[in-house]
Each structure stands twice: as structure tokens, then as C-alpha cells.
Amino acid sequence: MRASRLLQLLMLLQSRGRMTARELAAELEVSVRTVYRDVEALGSSGVPVYADRGPAGGYRLLDGYRTRLTGLTGEEAESLFLTGLPGPAAELGLGAVVAATQVKVLAALPPELRSRAGRVRERFHLDAPGWFRGAEGAPHLAAVADAVWRQRRVRIGYARWDGSAGERVVEPLGLVLKAGLWYLVARAGDLRTYRVSRVGECAPLDEVFERPAGFDLAEYWAAWSERFEERMCAMHVVVRMTPRGLRRARVLLSLAASRALEFVEPDGEWTTVRLPAESPEHALVELLKLGADVEVLEPADLRAHVIATVEALSATYTRPRES
Structure with missing residues (x-):
């Protein structure tokens, strides 16, 4: 149990950079005192982890330090290749990136885990759209995704459900894939949801915006979906x-x-x-x-x-x- 926790602590520092003892304790669901002991154990085993003092301090790894993914369990290695979603990744313009990432992860795994991960790719396939309907065309999906990633405002032309059209400037916060359809969650005064296939044009602006404090895409989508279903059953x-x-x-x-x-x-x-x-x-x-x-x-x-x-x-x- 402790070995797994030590590996998780190491991965947290490697992926997020500097973290305080309280932040690590919250992530690992242990006490701050346990974090102190675990950090000491990592240092004793040769991992270059050290503490920055002061109000903005915390634990971090020596710049440039990376560890190989040798601590994965068989189930964890398999799950990596269930999260690739090659179809949606290709729609976002990331198909080649996902493929390259999988090659690198496979190369870092021990032979047994490499074999188990490979079997997942051979035996499981995600087909997101529902029956009797192909994937909906969304020609501006890649541009919208880029604006989401870069936190850039965009001017979009949007066709409403009643056939009318309009133009607006939005702050794109996230993308959601639901039953083969892509939706954009954006701020345009208040938070709104747009069907990406109805975006007729997309012009990124040279304006960076600040994301709303505390915004959680999954929580927003769950609440919005519930309200949408209620409206659809009036x-x-x-x-x-x-x-x-x-x-x-x-x-x-x-x-x-x-x-x-x-x-x-x-x-x-x-x-x-x-x-x-x-x-x-x-x-x-x-x-x-x-x-x-x-x-x-x-x-x-x-x-x-x-x-x-x-x-x-x-x-x-x-x-x-x-x-």
C-alpha cells in the first residue's frame, strides 16, 4: 500500500510541479505528517525531491528529473488504452499525437504490461454515435478546440434550432462529446452550451480571457444535462x-x-x-x-x-x- 502511495506522490510532483504538504495530503487522502515521512522515504531512495521554503514554497523534483512508468499495475496499464478514444481525438486534430503517445507509453512499460495494454487495443473499440446515425459533421471543431486550449476569445456564427442565425463573441471553456455530438461550453455574459455542428464560422481573436474561478466542466455538464432533459419533457x-x-x-x-x-x-x-x-x-x-x-x-x-x-x-x- 505504501509503495503505491509513494509512486502516486512521485507522479503528482512530476506532473504538477511544486505542491505543498497539505495539497499532497489532500490528494493522497493521508495526514500531513504521513506526507513528511513519504517525502523523506523518497529522498532516501535517491529521488531528487526537495522543499522550497516560504509562503510560496512546497515540495518539487529537481528540474529535468523524470521516472519511467514501471510502477503501473496490469489493470492501470490496460486502462491507459481505453482512454485514448482515437475517433474523437482524430476529430480534434490530435489523432497523430494520441498514436505517438501510446507508442511512447508502450516503450516505457515492462514486457508483461506492454502485452496486456496491447490486448486492450485489439479487443475494445469505442463507437460513440447512436444507431442509425453517423458522426455529425463539425468543420470548425479543431479551431474551437484550439481556442479552448489557448483561452482565446472567438467570434462564431451560430445557427439556432429554429433556423435563425446570429454572430457572437464567446469565451470557450470546454468541449463535451455526448452520443457522437460535440458541444461547446462557453461564456457569453453567462454560461451557455452550443452544438459545434451549428457553428458556421469561427474566427479566433487575439484576446486572452481568464477562466471563471472554480469552474468545473463535468459539474456544469451534469447540471446542464439535467435541466435540458427537464425542458425536453415539459x-x-x-x-x-x-x-x-x-x-x-x-x-x-x-x-x-x-x-x-x-x-x-x-x-x-x-x-x-x-x-x-x-x-x-x-x-x-x-x-x-x-x-x-x-x-x-x-x-x-x-x-x-x-x-x-x-x-x-x-x-x-x-x-x-x-x-
Whole structure:
């Protein structure tokens, strides 16, 4: 256990530079006194670690010192090659960089770990887009990613969901890949999320910006995603389904509706359930997929819309065909 902690301490200093004893203790989840003992142990084993005194002081390694990755476990070596994500990296213009990095890491590993890491590349593959949809084109993705990395403001042309377009200057904070789609999190007065495929032009500006203090991309995305799903399910409908309808609904309806049915069991010939929906129009299209295995009970206007649609379909299929 201690050997693993010593290696983790060494890697922290190697990757982050100067760190205080309190910062190391927080990262390693140990006491400051334990950090003192571990640093002393590293020094005794020949690792050139030393302390800078003063308010801005801390522990750091001698400039230029690097260690080989000989402390990895088999599982850790394997996991390195699950994080490469060659497809998304290539979209960001980093495909060659990722490949070169993997070659260097493999060269630094002992033979057994090198073999285990290689097997991961042979046997696991990430295909991010959903079924029946290819990866969405985002011609300005590399430029946006560069602006994120360099903390440069950019002027983008953006096509909104309703077809209108506009131009704005944003401060790009991060990129998120969700189900094969790239999203840009940026500050434009307040924090906003943009679909990168809708960026029609991207002009980097010679203006560096400061990132918001305490901003965490993963936390922002989790909160934004939750709000987005709530907005996308602005209404609920009450329906009853046959057992066959329940089975089909879990496959054919939207993800939100499928989740609502996840633990619903058939209750006789018909089972009444309450489902989320984006709008009456979306609900109509979704529920017609189930045919006679579903009946809309509420709201009344949706039920009337279904009846009118079914009557129109009946009229279409019962009138004589023109020869």
C-alpha cells in the first residue's frame, strides 16, 4: 500500500510541479505528517525531491528529473488504452499525437504490461454515435478546440434550432462529446452550451480571457444535462397499454418514456401509466408507433388529436383507389 502511495506522490510532483504538504495530503487522502515521512522515504531512495521554503514554497523534483512508468499495475496499464478514444481525438486534430503517445507509453512499460495494454487495443473499440446515425459533421471543431486550449476569445456564427442565425463573441471553456455530438461550453455574459455542428464560422481573436474561478466542466455538464432533459419533457400524458404495448414501448418510444416504463409490470389486460413528453405533437407521433396497443386518456386535446388522426388514416385506406 505504501509503495503505491509513494509512486502516486512521485507522479503528482512530476506532473504538477511544486505542491505543498497539505495539497499532497489532500490528494493522497493521508495526514500531513504521513506526507513528511513519504517525502523523506523518497529522498532516501535517491529521488531528487526537495522543499522550497516560504509562503510560496512546497515540495518539487529537481528540474529535468523524470521516472519511467514501471510502477503501473496490469489493470492501470490496460486502462491507459481505453482512454485514448482515437475517433474523437482524430476529430480534434490530435489523432497523430494520441498514436505517438501510446507508442511512447508502450516503450516505457515492462514486457508483461506492454502485452496486456496491447490486448486492450485489439479487443475494445469505442463507437460513440447512436444507431442509425453517423458522426455529425463539425468543420470548425479543431479551431474551437484550439481556442479552448489557448483561452482565446472567438467570434462564431451560430445557427439556432429554429433556423435563425446570429454572430457572437464567446469565451470557450470546454468541449463535451455526448452520443457522437460535440458541444461547446462557453461564456457569453453567462454560461451557455452550443452544438459545434451549428457553428458556421469561427474566427479566433487575439484576446486572452481568464477562466471563471472554480469552474468545473463535468459539474456544469451534469447540471446542464439535467435541466435540458427537464425542458425536453415539459408535459406528461396518461395512457393505458396492453402487455404487448408495454414491451414495444420500451423499444420504440423516447429514452425518457422508456425510463418511465423501466419498472412497470403489466396489470391485467390494460396497464395505466404516466409518460413524459416534449409536446403534444411529439407525443402523437410517438404513441402512434404502438398502434392499437395504446389508448390516450389524458390530456383531452391529445386524445382528440389521436382520434382525428386515426379517422383520417381510416378514410385514406378505405376510399377506392384511383386506377
